[in-house]
Amino acid sequence: xxxxxxxPVAQIVDNYLERLKKGLKGIAVKDQDELVxxxxxxxxxxxxxxxxEDEVARILKVLDKLGEPATVISARxxxxxxxxxxxxxxxxLILAGLLIAIFALPLGTSALGVAVGLxxxxxxxxxxxxxxxxxxxxxxxxxxxIMTIRLFSPEFLEPYMDIYPLVPDPxxxxxxxxxxxxxxAAIGLGMLWLGTRMMRGIRFVFRLLFEKLRSWRKKSxxxxxxxxx
Amino acid sequence: xxxxxxxLRKGILExxxxxxxxxxRHYGYSLxxxxxxxxxxxxxxxxxxxILGRLAKEGxxxxxxxxxxxxxxxxxxxxxxxxxxxxxxxxQEFRKLAAIVANAQSAPDRxxxxxxxxxxxxxxxxxxxxx
Numbered sequence: 001x002x003x004x005x006x007x008p009v010a011q012i013v014d015n016y017l018e019r020l021k022k023g024l025k026g027i028a029v030k031d032q033d034e035l036v037x038x039x040x041x042x043x044x045x046x047x048x049x050x051x052x053e054d055e056v057a058r059i060l061k062v063l064d065k066l067g068e069p070a071t072v073i074s075a076r077x078x079x080x081x082x083x084x085x086x087x088x089x090x091x092x093l094i095l096a097g098l099l100i101a102i103f104a105l106p107l108g109t110s111a112l113g114v115a116v117g118l119x120x121x122x123x124x125x126x127x128x129x130x131x132x133x134x135x136x137x138x139x140x141x142x143x144x145x146i147m148t149i150r151l152f153s154p155e156f157l158e159p160y161m162d163i164y165p166l167v168p169d170p171x172x173x174x175x176x177x178x179x180x181x182x183x184x185a186a187i188g189l190g191m192l193w194l195g196t197r198m199m200r201g202i203r204f205v206f207r208l209l210f211e212k213l214r215s216w217r218k219k220s221x222x223x224x225x226x227x228x229x
Numbered sequence: 230x231x232x233x234x235x236x237l238r239k240g241i242l243e244x245x246x247x248x249x250x251x252x253x254r255h256y257g258y259s260l261x262x263x264x265x266x267x268x269x270x271x272x273x274x275x276x277x278x279x280i281l282g283r284l285a286k287e288g289x290x291x292x293x294x295x296x297x298x299x300x301x302x303x304x305x306x307x308x309x310x311x312x313x314x315x316x317x318x319x320x321q322e323f324r325k326l327a328a329i330v331a332n333a334q335s336a337p338d339r340x341x342x343x344x345x346x347x348x349x350x351x352x353x354x355x356x357x358x359x360x
Binding site for chain 2: 041065
């Protein structure tokens with residue numbers, strides 16, 4: 001990459017800018033590029049202004065003074081993204097949430113405890129919803145397959161199966177059961193579809209809550225400075 | 230403690246940035262140089278960028294990319310009218326606060342007076358540690 005440096009220095013700079021870029025995932029690409037460009041310019045100017053002889057030592061000093069990419073990024077991204085965007089750390093977040101839920105009440109920050117409890121509750125609800133959906137799909141399809149086998153070779157599964165005759169004609173009866181099974185599977189698929197809609201809604205509500213909570217906390221943490229006079 | 234220092238620094242740094250920009254336009258690195266001056270201030274240079282970003286978002290500064298005669302283009306920051314107004318208000322407030330801190334420091338310290346006769350050295354060490 002042509003970054004105005006050469007040799008090992010260029011590599012060190014590239015590595016830093018790459019790490020910076022990684023940390024910026026989730027914000028608008030235009031803003032990402034702009035900040036990376038700006039930091040690149042900073043590194044260049046800082047490097048140029050330092051009279052140290054050894055170039056590698058010089059670039060390391062420059063980056064050390066600049067600080068880790070996290071320093072440059074922090075408070076720049078919308079906080080909802082910083083906190084909710086780290087999907088890779090989901091298990092950790094859940095653990096942290098549980099710990100907060102358990103310990104927050106005795107610590108006196110009961111509102112936080114209740115909030116986290118609610119979040120966990122909703123997550124559990126979502127999980128069970130999906131489990132039900134998948135169970136329905138699985139049951140429906142398997143039943144349909146078994147019924148179809150029965151339709152073509154009734155004697156194959158005969159010793160193991162005994163279905164209630166809804167109509168006198170056994171073939172027609174089996175067809176009704178197949179349709180029923182497919183209906184169950186369809187309900188499962190419908191739930192999945194509904195789930196994606198639901199997830200969108202839940203995400204939206206969570207984000208909204210988070211923003212509100214944050215602005216409310218900011219307000220209460222830093223009360224308006226009263227006139228000193 | 231670390232957190233307190235960070236909080237204090239962020240506020241003051243923001244004021245210093247506004248102050249520098251009220252005199253002339255700057256790009257990130259020149260801002261760092263101007264702020265830290267000749268002093269060996271332990272300033273993590275990267276911290277100014279989140280602050281600059283926030284100032285831009287709040288409409289206190291406006292930005293402009295300018296080609297440099299050497300190396301990559303620089304992003305220049307200028308105070309907006311709103312920014313100048315903010316700086317005036319904040320600076321006044323800062324002067325008041327600085328006066329409060331100065332008053333508190335010059336107030337007679339009862340602890341130092343009581344302990345001063347018996348253990349003058351000890352009381353001095355104590356103060357430096359607390360300060």
